[in-house]
Amino acid sequence: MNRYLKNLDREIRDHIERETLANIERGMSPEDARAAALRAFGNITSVTEQTREVWILRWLEQLWQDVRYGIRMLLRNPGFTAVVVLTLALGIGMNTAVFSVVNAVLLRPIGYPHPDRLVWLGDYDTFLKRDLVRTSDFLAWREEAQSFSAMAAYGRQQTAIATARGATNVNGIVVGGDFWAITGARPALGRLFRPEEQNAIVLAWDLFEREFSSDARMIGQTVMLDGRAAIITGVLPKNFRLEFPRWWIVSERQPVEAYLPLVTSNRERLLGGVQVVGTLKPGLGTRQGLAELEVLEKPLLNLRPSRDRANLHVEALQEQLAGNARPALLVLFAAGVFVLMIATVNIMNLLLARATARRKEIAIRASVGAGRARVIRQFLTESLVMALLGGAAGLALARGAIALLIRISPNAAPRLEETSIDGWVLAFTIAISAGAGVVFGVGPAIALWRSNLHGALKESARTSAGASGLRVRRLLVAGELALAIVLLTGAGLMLKSFWLMNTHPPGFSPESVLLVKVRPRFTTKEAQTAYLNQLIERVESAPQVDAAGISMWVAFSGVPAFPIDSTPGQTHTVRLNFVSPGFLKAMRATLVKGRPLTDTDLPNMILLNESFSREAFGAADPVGHELRLNQTFTIAGVVSDVKYSKLDAAPPPEAYLPFRQLPMLPGLAIDLAVRTEGDPLAVATGIRKLISEIDPSQPVYGVTTLDRALSDSIAPRRFNLFVFGTFAVTALLLALIGIYGVIAYSIAQRTHEIGIRMALGAQRTEVVGMIARDGMIIALAGMVIGFAAAAGLTRLMASLLYDVKPADPTTFAAVAAALAVAALVACWGTALKAALVDPMVALRTE
Amino acid sequence: MSTQDGRVELLQGTLDLLILRTLLRGKEHGHAIAKAIERNSEEVLQVEQGSLYPALHRLLKRGWISAEEGVSENNRRANYYSLTAKGRKQLDVETAKWDRLARAIARILRPA
Numbered sequence: 001m002n003r004y005l006k007n008l009d010r011e012i013r014d015h016i017e018r019e020t021l022a023n024i025e026r027g028m029s030p031e032d033a034r035a036a037a038l039r040a041f042g043n044i045t046s047v048t049e050q051t052r053e054v055w056i057l058r059w060l061e062q063l064w065q066d067v068r069y070g071i072r073m074l075l076r077n078p079g080f081t082a083v084v085v086l087t088l089a090l091g092i093g094m095n096t097a098v099f100s101v102v103n104a105v106l107l108r109p110i111g112y113p114h115p116d117r118l119v120w121l122g123d124y125d126t127f128l129k130r131d132l133v134r135t136s137d138f139l140a141w142r143e144e145a146q147s148f149s150a151m152a153a154y155g156r157q158q159t160a161i162a163t164a165r166g167a168t169n170v171n172g173i174v175v176g177g178d179f180w181a182i183t184g185a186r187p188a189l190g191r192l193f194r195p196e197e198q199n200a201i202v203l204a205w206d207l208f209e210r211e212f213s214s215d216a217r218m219i220g221q222t223v224m225l226d227g228r229a230a231i232i233t234g235v236l237p238k239n240f241r242l243e244f245p246r247w248w249i250v251s252e253r254q255p256v257e258a259y260l261p262l263v264t265s266n267r268e269r270l271l272g273g274v275q276v277v278g279t280l281k282p283g284l285g286t287r288q289g290l291a292e293l294e295v296l297e298k299p300l301l302n303l304r305p306s307r308d309r310a311n312l313h314v315e316a317l318q319e320q321l322a323g324n325a326r327p328a329l330l331v332l333f334a335a336g337v338f339v340l341m342i343a344t345v346n347i348m349n350l351l352l353a354r355a356t357a358r359r360k361e362i363a364i365r366a367s368v369g370a371g372r373a374r375v376i377r378q379f380l381t382e383s384l385v386m387a388l389l390g391g392a393a394g395l396a397l398a399r400g401a402i403a404l405l406i407r408i409s410p411n412a413a414p415r416l417e418e419t420s421i422d423g424w425v426l427a428f429t430i431a432i433s434a435g436a437g438v439v440f441g442v443g444p445a446i447a448l449w450r451s452n453l454h455g456a457l458k459e460s461a462r463t464s465a466g467a468s469g470l471r472v473r474r475l476l477v478a479g480e481l482a483l484a485i486v487l488l489t490g491a492g493l494m495l496k497s498f499w500l501m502n503t504h505p506p507g508f509s510p511e512s513v514l515l516v517k518v519r520p521r522f523t524t525k526e527a528q529t530a531y532l533n534q535l536i537e538r539v540e541s542a543p544q545v546d547a548a549g550i551s552m553w554v555a556f557s558g559v560p561a562f563p564i565d566s567t568p569g570q571t572h573t574v575r576l577n578f579v580s581p582g583f584l585k586a587m588r589a590t591l592v593k594g595r596p597l598t599d600t601d602l603p604n605m606i607l608l609n610e611s612f613s614r615e616a617f618g619a620a621d622p623v624g625h626e627l628r629l630n631q632t633f634t635i636a637g638v639v640s641d642v643k644y645s646k647l648d649a650a651p652p653p654e655a656y657l658p659f660r661q662l663p664m665l666p667g668l669a670i671d672l673a674v675r676t677e678g679d680p681l682a683v684a685t686g687i688r689k690l691i692s693e694i695d696p697s698q699p700v701y702g703v704t705t706l707d708r709a710l711s712d713s714i715a716p717r718r719f720n721l722f723v724f725g726t727f728a729v730t731a732l733l734l735a736l737i738g739i740y741g742v743i744a745y746s747i748a749q750r751t752h753e754i755g756i757r758m759a760l761g762a763q764r765t766e767v768v769g770m771i772a773r774d775g776m777i778i779a780l781a782g783m784v785i786g787f788a789a790a791a792g793l794t795r796l797m798a799s800l801l802y803d804v805k806p807a808d809p810t811t812f813a814a815v816a817a818a819l820a821v822a823a824l825v826a827c828w829g830t831a832l833k834a835a836l837v838d839p840m841v842a843l844r845t846e
Numbered sequence: 847m848s849t850q851d852g853r854v855e856l857l858q859g860t861l862d863l864l865i866l867r868t869l870l871r872g873k874e875h876g877h878a879i880a881k882a883i884e885r886n887s888e889e890v891l892q893v894e895q896g897s898l899y900p901a902l903h904r905l906l907k908r909g910w911i912s913a914e915e916g917v918s919e920n921n922r923r924a925n926y927y928s929l930t931a932k933g934r935k936q937l938d939v940e941t942a943k944w945d946r947l948a949r950a951i952a953r954i955l956r957p958a
Contacts, residue, residue, distance in 0.1 A: 004903060004906055004913055005903075007915075007925060008899070011876055011899070011924070011925050012896075012899065014875075014876075014877070014922065014924060015876050015877045015880075015895065018877040019877060019895065022881070040894070040895050041894070041895045041896045042894040042895065042896035042897065043896065044896065046896075047896035047897065047899050047900065048899075050897075050899075050900040051899045051900045051902075051903045053900075054900055054903040054904050054907055055903065055907065058907050
C-alpha cells in the first residue's frame with residue numbers, strides 16, 4: 001500500500017479531535033463539539049474512498065506506462081524478444097497440451113448424470129488381467145443391492161446386420177439393467193428398448209446415417225441380426241457417446257455403432273461376462289457399495305467351482321476410466337514442467353545478461369527520479385508482457401499439438417479424443433505464463449536491487465561487469481542441464497523398453513502377416529467344419545500366400561488345466577487356442593520338441609507353447625504326458641513362444657488344439673492369419689473376395705496387418721514415448737542453447753582479455769582450451785547433478801517401462817555419452833569463435 | 847454555487863490553489879490547513895473539511911507538495927505537508943491564471 005495512505009485513518013481521527021477541541025474552546029459542550037466537528041468534516045467513508053482513488057488511478061496509469069514502455073523496449077530488440085517468446089511458447093505450449101490431456105482424461109467429469117456417484121463394479125480375472133462380472137452375478141446384484149440407485153451392465157458384441165448390400169459387421173455393445181437411465185440417453189428418433197425386450201436394437205446416429213440413409217421409416221422395422229430378427233426401436237442422437245471403460249478399445253478403435261439388449265433369457269449366456277457400472281445412492285461411498293457386494297457374492301460363490309474366487313472391487317468410475325493412464329499422464333505432466341523450468345531458466349539467463357547491459361539506462365532513469373521499486377516494477381512488467389506473449393503463442397502451439405496427438409494415437413488414453421482447450425486449460429496457461437514471467441523477471445530485478453547503480457554510470461563497458469552475475473548464470477545452466485538429463489534418461493529408458501517390446505525372433509516379420517476376422521454362423525457342426533476346411537484350403541492356395549491358418553481362442557477366460565503326472569494336485573490356467581496347422585506356420589511358431597499336429601491326428605492330441613511347458617513341467621520333457629482339461633489330452637509337442645496378440649506382456653501360457661475340435665461357434669470371431677510374399681494389404685482385397693465367394697452371408701471384417709495390430713496393442717506406450725521423447729529432445733536443445741549462451745557471453749566479456757593474452761603470446765589452441773574448459777566444467781557439474789537426480793526420479797516411471805530396470809546402466813551410459821558429445825560440440829564450437837579473434841581488434845574493443 | 851448565511855462553497859480546483867497558497871508560509875498539518883483557509887477567507891469560503899484530504903493526495907501525486915511525519919504542538923504525531931519546488935512554480939502559474947480569470951469576471955460584472 002502507498003505510504004501516504006498508511007496513516008490516512010489516523011490522520012482523519014486526529015483532524016476531528018482537533019476540531020472538537022477547538023469547538024470546546026469556543027464554549028460548546030463536549031457532545032455538541034464532537035457532533036459539530038463530524039458535521040464540518042463530512043462523510044468520513046467517502047472521504048477515505050476518494051483519497052484512495054487518487055492513488056489507485058495513479059497505479060493504473062503507471063502500469064499502463066510500464067506496459068507501453070515495455071512494449072517499446074521489446075520492439076526495439078525484436079530478435080531478443082522473438083527468442084524469448086519462442087522459447088516460452090515451446091515450454092508453455094507443451095505444458096498446455098499435456099495439461100489439456102490431463103484435463104480431459106483425469107479431471108473433466110464424465111458427461112452423464114451424477115458423475116460423482118458413478119462407480120465401477122469389478123471382479124478381477126487374474127488370467128485375463130481385467131475385470132469381468134458374470135451376467136448372473138450382475139442380475140443378482142441389481143436385484144438385491146440396496147446401496148445403488150441404479151446398476152447397468154454392458155459388453156462388447158460384434159454383430160452382423162443384413163442390409164440391402166449384404167451382411168455388414170457392426171461394432172455393437174449389449175446393454176442391460178439401467179443403462180439408459182445411468183447414461184441419461186434420450187432417443188433422437190423412436191424409443192429406447194426396455195431390458196426385457198430381447199429382440200431389439202438401438203442404432204447410433206452414424207450407423208443409421210450410413211446404412212439406413214437416415215430414413216425415419218426404418219424405426220419399428222425388423223432387421224436380421226446374425227440371422228435373428230430384431231426390431232429397430234430407436235436411434236440415438238449424434239452427440240451421444242459411450243464414456244464407459246472399454247477394454248477392447250485397443251484392438252477395436254471404432255466408436256460403438258449399435259446397442260443391443262443383454263440376453264438374460266438363455267442359461268448359457270448367463271455364464272458370460274459383462275462390465276458393470278452403478279450409481280451409488282447419495283451419501284454412500286465405494287466402501288459401503290463393496291461391503292454389500294461381498295455379502296451378496298458369498299452364496300453365489302458357493303455354487304461355483306473352487307477356482308472362482310471373487311476379486312471384487314468398487315471404484316469411482318472416473319478413476320477406473322483413467323486407469324493405467326493416470327501414472328503415465330502424471331509422468332508426462334512432470335516432464336512438461338521440467339521443460340518449462342528449463343525454458344524459464346534460459347530466459348532468466350538471457351535477461352540477466354541483458355540487465356547487466358542495461359545498467360546504464362537504469363542508472364540514468366534512477367538519477368532522474370525513478371525509485372528503485374519503480375524500476376524493478378518496470379522490469380517485472382516487461383517480463384510479464386513477454387510471458388503473456390509467449391503464453392498466447394504457446395496456446396496456438398498447443399492447439400496444433402493436441403490435434404497431432406489425437407490424430408496419431410486416438411486410443412492412447414480413454415477420452416483422449418475429447419481433449420480440447422476449455423476454460424480450465426486457458427486458466428492454467430495464463431497462470432503458468434504469469435508464473436514463468438514473475439520467475440524470470442524477479443532474477444534480474446534482484447540483481448538490480450543489489451547492484452550499485454551509481455557505479456554503473458561510471459563503469460566503462462570494458463570492465464568485466466557482473467562477474468558475480470556470470471557465476472549465477474553458470475549455476476543456472478548447470479541446473480538446466482541436470483533437468484534435461486533427467487528427461488533424457490527417462491526417454492532413453494522408454495525407448496529401450498519400446499525396442500525390447502518390438503524385438504521378435506528372426507523371421508517373425510509381422511509386417512508381412514495379414515489378419516482378417518470372420519464370424520461364421522452355422523446350425524450344424526458339420527456345416528461349420530466344412531466351411532472352415534474350405535476357407536483354409538482356398539486361402540492357403542491363393543497366390544502370394546506363404547502360409548495361412550485360423551485361430552480361435554476362447555476370449556472369456558483361461559481354462560484350468562491339470563498336468564496329470566507332473567505337478568499333481570496343482571492347477572494351471574491356460575489359454576486354449578483352436579488352430580489349424582497353417583496358423584502356427586504363419587506365426588512362425590517353430591517346433592521345439594515332439595511333433596506337430598496333423599490333420600489325421602487323433603482328437604486328443606495337444607501342443608503346448610514353451611511358457612506353459614515351463615510352467616507345468618519345468619525343465620522336464622512334456623511330450624507324451626497327459627494333460628487334463630475338460631477331457632484328457634496327450635501332449636504331442638512344444639512350440640516356441642510367439643507374441644502375436646500383445647507386445648507389452650510375456651506370451652501367456654497356451655495350449656493348441658486342432659480346430660476341428662472347435663465347438664459350435666455362437667457368432668464368435670475367428671482370426672485368419674495369412675503370411676504373404678510382399679505387401680499383405682495388396683493381397684487383402686483378393687482374400688476378402690475369395691472368402692465372400694465361399695459364403696456371402698458370412699461377414700468379413702477387421703482387415704489389418706499383424707504389425708499394425710501389435711503396434712495398436714501398445715498405443716498408450718507409443719503415445720507416452722512420443723510425448724516424453726519430444727520433451728527430452730526439447731529440453732536438451734534448450735540446455736545446449738543455455739551453455740552456448742553463457743560461453744558466448746563470457747567470451748564477449750573477455751574479448752579484451754583474450755586480446756591481451758594473445759598479444760602476449762598465448763596460442764590460439766590455449767585460448768580455445770581455456771574457454772572450452774570453462775564450458776565443460778558447467779556441463780560436468782550439470783551431468784553429475786542430473787544423473788544423481790535421474791537415478792532417484794526414474795523409479796517413479798517404473799510402470800511405463802517394460803523389461804528395463806529404472807536404473808538401467810546401459811541407458812545411463814548411452815545418455816551420458818550422447819550428452820558429453822553434445823556439450824563438447826557446444827563448448828568447442830563457441831570457443832573456436834573466440835580463437836578467431838584478431839588480437840589487434842580485440843585490444844581495441846571498448 | 848449556493849449561498850448560505852453569507853458563506854460560499856468552494857469552486858472545484860480552487861481548493862488546490864488555496865492549499866498551495868496556505869503552505870507557502872511553511873509546513874502544516876491537515877486540520878491547520880483547513881482552519882487557515884477558513885480564517886484567511888474571513889470565513890466566507892467554506893471548506894467541507896473532509897474534502898481537503900483527496901485534494902492533498904492529488905497534490906502529493908502530482909509532486910506539488912510532499913508529506914513527512916512530524917510531532918505537533920501538543921506532542922502528537924501528525925503528517926506535515928509542505929510545498930515542493932515544483933509546487934511553488936505551480937502556485938505562480940495558478941495564481942496568475944486565477945488573477946486573469948478574476949479580472950475577466952470583474953470586467954463582465956462591472957463594465958467600465
